[in-house]
Amino acid sequence: MPRQLARYLFATITSALLFAATPTSALEAGDSTPEIELPGTGGTPIRITRQSGKVLYLDFWASWCGPCRQSFPWMNAMQEKYKAQGLQVIGINVDAQGDDAEKFLAKMPTKFTIAYDPKGNSARLFGVKGMPTSLLIGKDGKVISQHIGFNDESRDKMEQAIQAALGAQK
Amino acid sequence: MAATERQSRADRAPLGTGILFAALAIPGILPAQADTAPERAQISYKFLDYQDSQSGWERIGVHARALSLLVPIAGEWSLEGSITSDSVSGASPAYHSQRFRAGQMQDQRTGRDLKVTRYFPRGTLSVGIADSRESDYVSKAFFVSGSLSSEDKNTTLSAGLGKSSDHINVPEIGVNNEPKKVHDMMLGITQTLTPTDIVQLTVTYAEADGYLSDPYKYRDHRPDSKYQTAVLGRWNHHVSATGGTTRLSYRYYTDSFDIQAHTLTAEYVQPLPWEFTVTPIVRLHSQSAASFYLDPVNPPFPTIRPRSDIQSQDQRLSAFGGASLGIKVSKRISPDLVVDGRYEYYEQRSSWRPFGNGSPGIEPFRANMLQLGITYFF
Amino acid sequence: MNLYARHTMLVAIVPLLLSTAACSLLEPVQAWEKGVLSKPEMTFDGDHLESKYNEHIYFSKEGASGGSGVGGGGCGCN
Numbered sequence: 001m002p003r004q005l006a007r008y009l010f011a012t013i014t015s016a017l018l019f020a021a022t023p024t025s026a027l028e029a030g031d032s033t034p035e036i037e038l039p040g041t042g043g044t045p046i047r048i049t050r051q052s053g054k055v056l057y058l059d060f061w062a063s064w065c066g067p068c069r070q071s072f073p074w075m076n077a078m079q080e081k082y083k084a085q086g087l088q089v090i091g092i093n094v095d096a097q098g099d100d101a102e103k104f105l106a107k108m109p110t111k112f113t114i115a116y117d118p119k120g121n122s123a124r125l126f127g128v129k130g131m132p133t134s135l136l137i138g139k140d141g142k143v144i145s146q147h148i149g150f151n152d153e154s155r156d157k158m159e160q161a162i163q164a165a166l167g168a169q170k
Numbered sequence: 171m172a173a174t175e176r177q178s179r180a181d182r183a184p185l186g187t188g189i190l191f192a193a194l195a196i197p198g199i200l201p202a203q204a205d206t207a208p209e210r211a212q213i214s215y216k217f218l219d220y221q222d223s224q225s226g227w228e229r230i231g232v233h234a235r236a237l238s239l240l241v242p243i244a245g246e247w248s249l250e251g252s253i254t255s256d257s258v259s260g261a262s263p264a265y266h267s268q269r270f271r272a273g274q275m276q277d278q279r280t281g282r283d284l285k286v287t288r289y290f291p292r293g294t295l296s297v298g299i300a301d302s303r304e305s306d307y308v309s310k311a312f313f314v315s316g317s318l319s320s321e322d323k324n325t326t327l328s329a330g331l332g333k334s335s336d337h338i339n340v341p342e343i344g345v346n347n348e349p350k351k352v353h354d355m356m357l358g359i360t361q362t363l364t365p366t367d368i369v370q371l372t373v374t375y376a377e378a379d380g381y382l383s384d385p386y387k388y389r390d391h392r393p394d395s396k397y398q399t400a401v402l403g404r405w406n407h408h409v410s411a412t413g414g415t416t417r418l419s420y421r422y423y424t425d426s427f428d429i430q431a432h433t434l435t436a437e438y439v440q441p442l443p444w445e446f447t448v449t450p451i452v453r454l455h456s457q458s459a460a461s462f463y464l465d466p467v468n469p470p471f472p473t474i475r476p477r478s479d480i481q482s483q484d485q486r487l488s489a490f491g492g493a494s495l496g497i498k499v500s501k502r503i504s505p506d507l508v509v510d511g512r513y514e515y516y517e518q519r520s521s522w523r524p525f526g527n528g529s530p531g532i533e534p535f536r537a538n539m540l541q542l543g544i545t546y547f548f
Numbered sequence: 549m550n551l552y553a554r555h556t557m558l559v560a561i562v563p564l565l566l567s568t569a570a571c572s573l574l575e576p577v578q579a580w581e582k583g584v585l586s587k588p589e590m591t592f593d594g595d596h597l598e599s600k601y602n603e604h605i606y607f608s609k610e611g612a613s614g615g616s617g618v619g620g621g622g623c624g625c626n
């Protein structure tokens with residue numbers, strides 16, 4: 001009797017779960033990037049536009065996110081390697097508390113632009129569903145790909161995608 | 171073990187070693203699973219010093235040492251294992267609050283467990299084994315559990331199935347390698363409510379068959395099967411004003427021995443300067459008596475019933491209330507090293523049962539517990 | 549209510565209510581809002597060895613057990 005009950009329960013809860021998932025609207029490949037302006041280090045505004053002519057790698061990160069920590073050295077390497085070819089890496093911090101981000105950056109040398117969005121407005125605009133979320137935006141201002149999480153496997157694939165984007169005509 | 175080291179069966183102690191099963195086995199190995207592989211490996215050592223007593227009589231003392239290791243593998247797997255060694259000595263009641271005669275026992279128990287977990291983008295799958303050995307009791311257990319999260323990771327469903335196969339061997343009183351089998355299952359749901367609140371509801375069900383009595387207690391004859399259900403609700407709430415976190419849990423337990431129990435635990439985790447964290451703890455417990463539990467009718471003598479009757483005079487099956495007060499302090503010594511200590515005081519009294527009457531004729535019982543631990547991350 | 553009915557009620561109704569309530573009433577927590585939820589004290593994992601010691605002690609001294617997991621094996625302690 002109790003085993004039947006467990007099966008019944010499992011079925012009910014699973015269906016409830018399926019109904020529960022209500023994702024924020026995600027950006028699809030081919031969508032134009034939203035245009036926003038966020039404060040950067042020292043207050044200088046950082047603008048994300050469709051006409052920058054650069055390949056943009058946007059990364060939404062926070063001090064409390066483990067994989068974010070691991071992704072910084074790689075993002076530093078990408079920025080250095082492809083800067084001359086027109087890549088701009090922008091790390092958008094979503095820590096609700098500014099000091100947390102500062103403490104993190106004090107220990108992690110960063111070679112790319114940092115922008116701050118403590119209220120998460122840009123995260124909502126870009127349809128961020130997990131941390132970290134990175135978006136690759138082409139020279140034409142259109143989203144090429146969006147990726148959640150960071151691990152060794154994703155590194156190489158992402159670098160190839162960046163190279164392809166840099167090589168493409170506008 | 172030499173005959174001289176083992177006292178009469180009635181002087182054997184309940185906690186830890188050389189003792190037999192009364193109620194159903196086993197706390198689950200691990201509660202709800204984290205959903206991503208740990209970032210770093212960790213090794214922990216923890217020591218427990220436990221002493222209980224009742225008026226005029228120091229009962230059971232336990233010194234336990236445990237070592238555990240957790241390693242992430244390739245970002246998608248983790249391996250977790252531990253070894254525990256308990257050294258138990260003393261004596262506890264043979265019936266109600268009485269013991270047959272003066273005499274001490276001493277025994278060792280070694281327990282080991284190992285768990286492998288695979289992490290998927292939206293779920294986990296774990297498989298684990300455990301065993302426990304002492305001079306008269308061997309247990310082997312196995313479990314499988316898994317979790318599945320919604321796309322936004324705010325809702326996680328978890329489920330598990332476990333099985334253990336135990337043998338009790340006390341030949342001098344005619345208990346010859348008696349088997350006991352337990353099947354258990356768990357279903358749980360974890361839900362984030364707000365950025366500062368998360369709740370969890372878990373239901374567990376277990377069935378045991380075989381030798382469930384405690385041969386070290388006077389005429390302890392329990393049914394040869396038992397089923398139990400426990401419903402556990404938990405709520406963690408972060409208090410922004412103080413930076414602390416309240417952790418509350420309530421468990422309702424009911425079984426076929428007719429025991430119903432309520433257990434409420436409240437903790438408040440407060441981070442302090444210099445990497446200290448202090449956590450006061452309160453635990454309240456209340457239970458009804460088993461249907462076959464016999465009250466004393468002629469104290470200080472045991473209540474007499476024919477041997478063949480289902481019966482027990484083990485105070486742990488009586489009706490009582492229990493309260494614990496504790497405090498845990500931890501300090502992060504370096505980014506890789508944390509030390510922690512926990513002290514808890516527990517008292518059990520039949521008069522403290524909040525719902526209904528406590529069982530008569532049972533002495534209040536007290537316990538002091540100290541845990542000291544160190545964890546290294548690498 | 550007999551024992552089976554009571555068990556059925558507990559096992560079936562409570563989780564059902566909770567999952568329905570959770571799904572419908574509250575604004576879901578967004579990914580970037582999970583800073584506090586990621587703190588160890590906000591999870592339900594806890595210190596493995598400490599939980600094992602605590603559960604073992606109370607299981608050996610009281611008539612109730614379990615609630616949080618499966619497996620684990622037994623001991624001659626209760």
